[in-house]
Amino acid sequence: MYLATGFEVIKENLPIILPILVVELILLITALTHVLRHHTYRFGNKIMWVLIVVFLQIIGPVIYFAIGRGDE
Amino acid sequence: MRAYIAFTKKEWVESIRTYRLFILLAVFFVLGIMNPLTAKLTPTLLANFAPEGMVVEIPTPTALDSWIQFHKNVPQMGLFVLVIMFSGAMTGEYNKGTFVNMVTKGLKRRTIIFAKFTMSVLLWTMSLLLCFGLSSYYTAYYWNLDGFTQILQSVICVWLFGILLLSMLLFFGAVVRNGYACMMFTGGMVVIFFLLNMLPSLQKYNPVYLVGSCQSLITGELVMSDFTASIIISIVFVVLSIVGSVLCFDRKKL
Amino acid sequence: MNILEVEEVSKTFGNQKILDGVNFHVPEHSVFGFLGQNGAGKTTTMKIVLGLLQADHGTVRVNDQKVTYGQTKTNRYIGYLPDVPEYYGYMKPKEYLRLCGEITGVSKKEADKRIEELLHLVGLEKANKKIAGFSRGMKQRLGIAQALFNEPKLLICDEPTSALDPIGRKEILDILYQVKDKTTVVFSTHILSDVERICDTIAVLNKGKIQMQGELSQIKEKNKREGVEVEFASKDAKERFLEEMNQRQIVYKQSEENPLLVEVRGKDQEQLAKRTLHILAEKEIIPVRFFCMEPTLEDLFMEVVKG
Numbered sequence: 055m056y057l058a059t060g061f062e063v064i065k066e067n068l069p070i071i072l073p074i075l076v077v078e079l080i081l082l083i084t085a086l087t088h089v090l091r092h093h094t095y096r097f098g099n100k101i102m103w104v105l106i107v108v109f110l111q112i113i114g115p116v117i118y119f120a121i122g123r124g125d126e
Numbered sequence: 127m128r129a130y131i132a133f134t135k136k137e138w139v140e141s142i143r144t145y146r147l148f149i150l151l152a153v154f155f156v157l158g159i160m161n162p163l164t165a166k167l168t169p170t171l172l173a174n175f176a177p178e179g180m181v182v183e184i185p186t187p188t189a190l191d192s193w194i195q196f197h198k199n200v201p202q203m204g205l206f207v208l209v210i211m212f213s214g215a216m217t218g219e220y221n222k223g224t225f226v227n228m229v230t231k232g233l234k235r236r237t238i239i240f241a242k243f244t245m246s247v248l249l250w251t252m253s254l255l256l257c258f259g260l261s262s263y264y265t266a267y268y269w270n271l272d273g274f275t276q277i278l279q280s281v282i283c284v285w286l287f288g289i290l291l292l293s294m295l296l297f298f299g300a301v302v303r304n305g306y307a308c309m310m311f312t313g314g315m316v317v318i319f320f321l322l323n324m325l326p327s328l329q330k331y332n333p334v335y336l337v338g339s340c341q342s343l344i345t346g347e348l349v350m351s352d353f354t355a356s357i358i359i360s361i362v363f364v365v366l367s368i369v370g371s372v373l374c375f376d377r378k379k380l
Numbered sequence: 381m382n383i384l385e386v387e388e389v390s391k392t393f394g395n396q397k398i399l400d401g402v403n404f405h406v407p408e409h410s411v412f413g414f415l416g417q418n419g420a421g422k423t424t425t426m427k428i429v430l431g432l433l434q435a436d437h438g439t440v441r442v443n444d445q446k447v448t449y450g451q452t453k454t455n456r457y458i459g460y461l462p463d464v465p466e467y468y469g470y471m472k473p474k475e476y477l478r479l480c481g482e483i484t485g486v487s488k489k490e491a492d493k494r495i496e497e498l499l500h501l502v503g504l505e506k507a508n509k510k511i512a513g514f515s516r517g518m519k520q521r522l523g524i525a526q527a528l529f530n531e532p533k534l535l536i537c538d539e540p541t542s543a544l545d546p547i548g549r550k551e552i553l554d555i556l557y558q559v560k561d562k563t564t565v566v567f568s569t570h571i572l573s574d575v576e577r578i579c580d581t582i583a584v585l586n587k588g589k590i591q592m593q594g595e596l597s598q599i600k601e602k603n604k605r606e607g608v609e610v611e612f613a614s615k616d617a618k619e620r621f622l623e624e625m626n627q628r629q630i631v632y633k634q635s636e637e638n639p640l641l642v643e644v645r646g647k648d649q650e651q652l653a654k655r656t657l658h659i660l661a662e663k664e665i666i667p668v669r670f671f672c673m674e675p676t677l678e679d680l681f682m683e684v685v686k687g
């Protein structure tokens with residue numbers, strides 16, 4: 055019954071939920087490609103940043119670009 | 127003047143290529159949509175997660191709930207992201223040494239300060255406009271935009287507080303050499319403002335009044351003139367920070 | 381006329397006196413070598429000239445104008461190449477130079493012309509990628525291009541060759557040599573062969589003071605050590621040679637370090653060499669090495685630094 059309501063809620067609000075998902079996905083992909091294509095970070099290592107970017111929604115990519123990204 | 131435009135342009139290019147603009151827009155985009163969405167869904171979620179058998183009174187969400195979310199999320203998440211995105215704007219350049227070529231080419235140091243301030247305010251304004259635009263659109267979609275003038279006024283208060291934070295970041299960026307220290311000092315100032323806010327007699331003069339109480343504009347408990355004192359104090363702080371940045375940066379070893 | 385005059389400049393960091401009354405001047409259109417060991421205070425001196433550091437005492441004049449710390453108007457006469465030049469890595473060289481042009485207030489048309497010329501001069505016209513991907517040598521060459529952008533009367537280079545491999549060094553020196561007609565070049569270094577290659581005037585900084593300065597040719601002339609060195613294959617050969625020398629009463633000196641080496645000193649190098657060769661031929665001695673002595677900058681430098 056809960057599940058049904060959940061689907062109902064999502065379906066009802068799809069026009070508003072969809073853009074959020076899309077932007078989050080773009081953020082995730084941009085950050086992830088940057089992490090994978092560069093090899094120097096201000097601190098931490100590749101695995102750590104991949105985990106942060108993938109599992110911390112929104113804030114992960116923000117933290118990576120703000121303080122984790124190494125100099126080009 | 128040409129040097130100012132040139133350096134501002136450089137800041138713009140930098141914001142694009144170092145993903146600063148992208149991050150800010152993405153975060154404020156998500157925030158802008160989350161505000162009305164959270165307002166809309168919170169009662170449903172509460173009802174769903176409430177223990178079975180318990181009778182939960184579900185208030186019907188209103189447009190006001192959406193703006194309450196706005197004034198909760200933007201000052202917390204939004205300003206936090208803004209501060210960390212700009213905390214290294216000055217210190218990153220000292221540490222790399224990129225100012226040296228510019229200054230030895232005759233670029234006035236104060237021009238650097240003005241250009242950086244201009245660009246940070248511009249990016250903040252764009253981000254906030256995006257966020258506000260989306261929140262307005264979806265609030266209108268679910269409910270209505272009654273009292274839009276008051277809503278706009280409350281957003282202007284948040285905008286001014288953001289500018290205050292940016293000017294303080296610039297000032298501490300001109301004083302210290304480390305991005306984290308710059309962020310900590312700015313955060314420290316905000317903490318001091320919040321501590322001062324515990325003195326009721328000073329509340330009206332306190333810059334955090336701008337973000338703390340501005341939703342009362344929408345409910346009609348307060349009117350814009352109640353904010354005059356804190357607006358003036360904030361502007362004074364902004365001007366002092368910029369003047370201080372110029373003075374400190376002129377003496378800075380590059 | 382002197383493009384740069386440094387008078388009685390002192391600077392202390394903590395309780396360490398780095399510069400203790402430094403005096404020197406750089407004549408226009410010269411290539412000025414600023415020598416000193418690592419840590420002698422060369423970079424400090426240059427930063428004071430550029431107004432990036434404040435001197436405790438003394439004055440610096442560039443093109444007859446006093447340098448002030450912080451707001452440095454004199455910098456419009458100066459092009460500066462830092463020891464490790466740093467750029468906005470996300471820009472391409474053309475974009476960076478265009479930014480330089482806009483900052484110095486050159487018209488767009490003129491800027492485009494200069495960018496073409498300068499990139500050609502430093503050999504980066506085809507390097508159309510982000511500066512972040514540049515090698516050190518390329519960064520150094522771009523550094524010269526940006527330093528020359530405002531057509532400075534004075535080009536200051538801080539250790540431009542130290543971090544480079546021999547090929548990179550030669551490239552930089554060639555570029556510096558090329559621009560000496562248009563500007564005055566001051567460059568600091570601890571690599572003496574670089575100085576001998578392109579400098580006409582030098583100053584040596586040691587223990588916070590200028591120990592020696594002037595035109596390189598004059599300094600060499602003044603410290604001339606004329607004579608020849610002969611190294612023998614055996615002690616016997618040397619003895620036979622010295623016997624003849626004693627007979628002819630020619631002054632010589634035996635080396636302390638190498639028992640097979642003899643130095644013959646005198647004023648007229650050519651005459652001296654001829655006579656020595658004559659003796660060698662007469663006695664049928666074939667030396668391992670025969671060498672006309674020349675004062676090297678290294679000798680002079682060592683004397684100054686040790687003395």
